[in-house]
Amino acid sequence: MESRRRRRRRRRVLLLLLAVALLLWWCRRPAPETLATFNIRIFPGEATDPDAVARAIAAIDADAIAVQEIRDRRRFAAVVERAGEAAGRAYAHALSPSCRGIEGLHLGVVYDAERYALIEQRPLSPDAKTCPWGQPAAALTRLGRVDGGDELALISVHLKALDSPEDHALRRAEWAWLLGARAAIEAELSAPVIVAGDFNSTGYRHPGHPERRFIDEQVAAHGLQLPTGGLACSMYWQKDGRYAISLLDHVLAPAELDLGDAEALGMCAALDCAEQDEAPPDFHAVSDHCPVRTRLRR
Numbered sequence: 148m149e150s151r152r153r154r155r156r157r158r159r160v161l162l163l164l165l166a167v168a169l170l171l172w173w174c175r176r177p178a179p180e181t182l183a184t185f186n187i188r189i190f191p192g193e194a195t196d197p198d199a200v201a202r203a204i205a206a207i208d209a210d211a212i213a214v215q216e217i218r219d220r221r222r223f224a225a226v227v228e229r230a231g232e233a234a235g236r237a238y239a240h241a242l243s244p245s246c247r248g249i250e251g252l253h254l255g256v257v258y259d260a261e262r263y264a265l266i267e268q269r270p271l272s273p274d275a276k277t278c279p280w281g282q283p284a285a286a287l288t289r290l291g292r293v294d295g296g297d298e299l300a301l302i303s304v305h306l307k308a309l310d311s312p313e314d315h316a317l318r319r320a321e322w323a324w325l326l327g328a329r330a331a332i333e334a335e336l337s338a339p340v341i342v343a344g345d346f347n348s349t350g351y352r353h354p355g356h357p358e359r360r361f362i363d364e365q366v367a368a369h370g371l372q373l374p375t376g377g378l379a380c381s382m383y384w385q386k387d388g389r390y391a392i393s394l395l396d397h398v399l400a401p402a403e404l405d406l407g408d409a410e411a412l413g414m415c416a417a418l419d420c421a422e423q424d425e426a427p428p429d430f431h432a433v434s435d436h437c438p439v440r441t442r443l444r445r
Contacts, residue, residue, distance in 0.1 A: 179407070179443060179444045180211070180442065180443040180444075180445075181209040181210045182210065182212075182299075182301070182341065182343065182398065182440070182442070183207045183209040183211070183212040183343070183438050183439060183440040183441070184212065184213040184214075184215075184303070184343035184344050184397075184398060184438070184439050185203075185212055185213070185215075185396075185434070185438040185439070186215040186216055186305070186344070186345040186382075186434060187216055187433070187434050187436075188216055188433075188435050190216060190217050190218055190222075190223055190226075192431075194431040194432060195431075195432065196433070197225070198229070199432040200226050200230075200432075200433050200434075201226045201227075201229035201230040201233060202233060203413060203429065203433050203434075203438065204227070205229075205230040205231075205234035207412060207438045207440055208236075210259045210262050210263070211256055211257070211290060211299060211301055212256065212257040213254075213255075213256055213301060213302075213303035213344050214240075214242075214254060214256065214303065215245070215247075215303060215305045215344055216252055216254070216345075217242055217252065217253040217254065217255070218249070218252055220242060220253060223240070227239070227240045227257055231259075236259045236261065237259060237261045238259060239258060240255060240256065240258070241255045241256055241258070241265055242255035242286070243255055243269065243270035243286035244270055244272075245272070245284040246276060246278035246279075246284045247283070247284035247305045247307075250276055252284075254284055254285075254304075254344070255268060256268075256288040256290070256301055256303055258288070258290055261293065262294075263291060263292060263293065263299065264290065264291045264293055265289075265290060265291075266290060266298060267287070267289040268286065268287070268288050269286065269287050270285070271328055272284055272285060272286075280317070280320070281320035281321060281323070281324055282321060282324045283305060283307070283321040283324065284304065284305040285302055285303065285325065285344075286302065287301075288300075288301050288302075288303065289301075289336070296445075297338065297445060298336075298338060299341070300332065300338055300341065301340075301342075302328075302329060302332070302340060302341070302342040302343070302344075303343060304325060304343070304344035304345070304346070305347075306321045306322075306325075306347045307347060309349070310349040310350075314347075315349075315350070315357070315358055318346075318348075318358070319361060322361070322362070325342065329342055329399075339400070339401045339403075341398065341399070341400045341443075342397075342399040343397070343399070343439075344397070345396055346362075346397045347395050348362060348394060349395065351376075351394045352379075352392070366399070370401065370403075371399055372399075372400055372401070372402045372406065373398070373399055374398055374400070374406045374407070374408060374441050375396065375397040375398050375439055375441070376397075377408070377409070378409055378410075378411050378439065379392070379394070379415075380392035380393060380394050380411060380415050380420035381393070381396040381411050381415060381436060381439050382396065382415070382435050382436040382437060383415075383423070383437075389422055389423065389424055390422060390423040390424070390425070390426060390430070391422050392415075392420050392421075392422060395436070396436060396437075397439075398441050404445065405444040406443055406444075407441055407443075407444070408441070410439070410440055411439050412437055412438040412439070412440060413433070413437040413438055414429050414430065414437055415437035
């Protein structure tokens with residue numbers, strides 16, 4: 148009888164020690180990296196409120212944010228500083244010229260300098276004014292973890308807009324270029340490369356749409372994942388006097404990375420992606436796009 152009691156006590160002690168060990172292991176795991184993308188429409192436009200943009204960036208509360216359509220770098224730097232103060236972060240940014248659409252646009256990454264140090268920023272488009280046919284605006288940002296963890300290689304991207312058959316054909320060519328460039332950089336760095344930005348995937352919300360089939364096939368064929376694929380929307384646009392929704396902004400990553408479900412923030416979250424009769428909040432003051440966020444655990 149005494150021997151059984153001792154065995155039971157021993158098992159309880161072992162189970163307790165195991166639970167403590169698991170708890171200590173879990174607590175010592177590095178915190179996930181919060182990643183996001185945000186197309187801040189032609190910043191700043193005539194109606195843009197820089198303070199509202201700063202609040203929107205602060206509300207994302209991400210470690211690294213791919214950004215697109217930055218026109219005034221000086222004013223954007225002030226916005227990034229205010230966003231960092233509001234979020235309690237040391238936000239910095241690295242931008243490269245964009246060849247998409249309007250001369251003077253830039254794209255790149257806003258990042259928390261208390262978590263990352265900038266290793267490299269380089270445009271992937273050879274011409275800062277005009278994208279060669281079949282090549283999107285894209286820039287690579289490499290960030291080193293200040294805690295000594297694996298570096299983050301993030302491509303901010305902006306594909307061709309609009310919805311004509313010619314636009315869809317050009318985006319398919321841009322996808323082919325982007326997939327090849329991503330794989331080449333991954334081989335160069337011997338590290339996974341994540342792509343985030345405005346893919347202008349106007350057909351992706353609709354099951355069975357040729358653009359959705361094409362993207363899903365490319366993602367699967369190249370061993371990638373698209374955690375943003377299940378979002379209801381990521382932007383609003385004017386259609387027949389109303390404000391309709393679309394899903395244009397994505398995060399594209401190697402399938403082996405542990406990425407959490409994506410979420411659309413800002414007005415997309417506030418309005419639950421419902422179409423509107425009037426302009427959604429922040430539509431004019433901030434952007435027609437919503438920030439999109441996910442988490443990387445490694």
